């Protein structure tokens with residue numbers, strides 16, 4: 001291993017990480033829009049049936065990319081838990097605005 005090789009690979013990692021964070025931010029923008037719609041409609045923050053459907057999709061995606069499905073599920077569990085937390089906050093705000 002040469003130092004330039006290592007540095008070039010680390011540059012690639014930095015670019016991928018930047019794209020991942022950008023994608024994550026885009027996902028949170030979309031889920032925020034969903035959270036606002038659900039809060040207006042009085043719908044629950046969590047949708048277990050949608051989450052089950054996604055779980056099956058993450059499993060298939062992980063397998064098609066040669067990744068450990070448990071790892072992919074764990075990553076999305078962390079993200080979705082944060083989405084649901086934000087949706088609950090939007091719902092609480094909408095409910096208190098109605099008081």
Ligand SMILES: C=C(O[C@@H]1C=C(C(=O)O)C=C[C@H]1O)C(=O)O
Nearest residue numbers: 031034045046047050051080083
């Ligand atoms: C985004 C939604 O809200 C929650 C968060 C989800 C997600 O981050 O993918 C999926 C289902 C819901 O529990 C939704 O209902 O679509």
